[in-house]
Amino acid sequence: MQISTSQQLFEKAQTLIPGGVNSPVRAFKSVGGTPVFFASGSGSRVTDVDGNSYLDYIGSWGPHLFGHNPQFIKSAILAQLEKGVSFGAPCGLEVEMAELITSLVPSVEMVRMVNSGTEATMSAVRAARGFTGRDKFIKFEGCYHGHGDYFLIKAGSGALTLGVPTSPGVTKGNAADTLLATYNNLAEVQELAEKYKGEIAAIIIEPVVGNMGTVLPTKEFMNGLRQLCTKEGIVLIFDEVMTGFRLAKGGAQEVFGITPDMSVFGKIIGGGLPVGAYGGKKEIMMKVAPAGPVYQAGTLSGNPLAMAAGLAALRYIQQNPAIYTRLEELTARLQHGLAAAAQSVGKNYTINRIGSMISMFFSEQPVTDFASAVTSDTALYGKFFHGMLDEGHYLPPAQFEAWFVSTAHTEANIDETIAAAKRVMQKIV
Numbered sequence: 499m500q501i502s503t504s505q506q507l508f509e510k511a512q513t514l515i516p517g518g519v520n521s522p523v524r525a526f527k528s529v530g531g532t533p534v535f536f537a538s539g540s541g542s543r544v545t546d547v548d549g550n551s552y553l554d555y556i557g558s559w560g561p562h563l564f565g566h567n568p569q570f571i572k573s574a575i576l577a578q579l580e581k582g583v584s585f586g587a588p589c590g591l592e593v594e595m596a597e598l599i600t601s602l603v604p605s606v607e608m609v610r611m612v613n614s615g616t617e618a619t620m621s622a623v624r625a626a627r628g629f630t631g632r633d634k635f636i637k638f639e640g641c642y643h644g645h646g647d648y649f650l651i652k653a654g655s656g657a658l659t660l661g662v663p664t665s666p667g668v669t670k671g672n673a674a675d676t677l678l679a680t681y682n683n684l685a686e687v688q689e690l691a692e693k694y695k696g697e698i699a700a701i702i703i704e705p706v707v708g709n710m711g712t713v714l715p716t717k718e719f720m721n722g723l724r725q726l727c728t729k730e731g732i733v734l735i736f737d738e739v740m741t742g743f744r745l746a747k748g749g750a751q752e753v754f755g756i757t758p759d760m761s762v763f764g765k766i767i768g769g770g771l772p773v774g775a776y777g778g779k780k781e782i783m784m785k786v787a788p789a790g791p792v793y794q795a796g797t798l799s800g801n802p803l804a805m806a807a808g809l810a811a812l813r814y815i816q817q818n819p820a821i822y823t824r825l826e827e828l829t830a831r832l833q834h835g836l837a838a839a840a841q842s843v844g845k846n847y848t849i850n851r852i853g854s855m856i857s858m859f860f861s862e863q864p865v866t867d868f869a870s871a872v873t874s875d876t877a878l879y880g881k882f883f884h885g886m887l888d889e890g891h892y893l894p895p896a897q898f899e900a901w902f903v904s905t906a907h908t909e910a911n912i913d914e915t916i917a918a919a920k921r922v923m924q925k926i927v
């Protein structure tokens with residue numbers, strides 16, 4: 499049997515990089531097989547190193563709201579490239595970026611740029627702790643907030659997929675101040691707030707979860723968290739690394755009409771380059787160094803190349819509000835088609851969707867939290883994933899992830915994917 503270039507690369511990579519990848523969920527551990535190495539991407543398609551083309555539903559795990567390599571982002575990067583890639587000193591692009599973010603997301607009065615979502619969530623919790631003088635914070639089981647030590651406790655995404663939701667290397671001390679609650683369960687949060695009254699600095703939440711697959715919050719849950727945080731002086735942090743600029747120009751907080759005290763961004767905000775940001779109320783952000791005593795820094799933070807790419811993305815969003823209607827229509831079409839494909843084999847699989855975030859769970863139970871997410875048949879998802887891959891459709895290589903549709907997808911693309919899903923279902927179910 500002929501060995502593909504992806505297989506050759508993966509074999510070599512495994513001798514040089516732990517597990518052969520630079521981020522765990524890329525390794526296909528939960529679906530089996532060899533990860534596909536990509537050579538290029540354009541619009542809704544990616545091409546692998548063996549020349550196979552796929553319709554892509556990952557979009558680099560979220561950043562590619564406009565598909566791969568859109569001309570307007572490419573041009574912005576090239577223009578900045580001519581001027582220099584890093585100064586380690588302030589540049590005008592950072593001011594423009596801060597102005598644009600604060601105008602798109604009104605709850606963000608001041609913002610600090612960093613280099614990844616992980617860095618942004620760690621810094622946001624530090625600022626909330628510094629602001630409140632309290633140590634503990636609440637996170638929800640199955641939510642992922644990057645790989646900071648004290649977040650890797652019952653975490654989602656790759657941690658969940660690999661069966662290490664609570665990672666070795668996280669000390670008891672690190673874990674001690676992390677309080678866990680069940681998503682969509684307000685009563686549990688209220689109990690924790692009562693038990694640790696005056697000790698909780700923050701509640702951090704994915705306002706729509708992407709990292710146990712797509713899971714939506716109830717209105718009562720969201721409103722209840724806001725009321726509780728206001729009453730107890732707890733900083734409500736929306737981790738909008740995935741939802742920010744994807745669900746609406748102002749993120750999930752705009753969709754639900756809830757104003758968090760702090761917000762965290764990543765992914766789309768960098769236009770495909772490594773960027774994160776955290777921001778919120780002025781009184782909290784003024785605690786961050788050098789305005790205040792809470793230390794946080796970065797050699798490449800506010801990097802001009804990354805700012806140029808991110809600014810191009812956010813300006814496009816600001817100038818083209820109709821993209822969200824378009825994404826809604828395309829992804830609703832996918833949702834209905836997938837439901838019909840499942841029904842063609844007698845299954846009512848749960849499909850959760852909001853805007854252009856969608857997940858099909860191989861479970862017929864409603865999925866509203868971690869416990870219901872893990873009722874999914876992950877082995878069957880693995881078969882579905884490989885069936886779809888063989889047909890040229892690249893889905894997340896794990897059940898507990900969101901799929902993303904981009905503005906570069908067409909109705910014809912979606913219909914192709916639905917037709918393939920139906921064929922694959924009939925083979926595997």
Ligand SMILES: *Cc1c(COP(=O)(O)O)cnc(C)c1O
Nearest residue numbers: 614615616642643644739740764
């Ligand atoms: C991706 C993600 C992160 C981590 O961002 P990185 O850039 O991968 O460090 C944090 N929170 C959420 C909700 C995410 O989806």
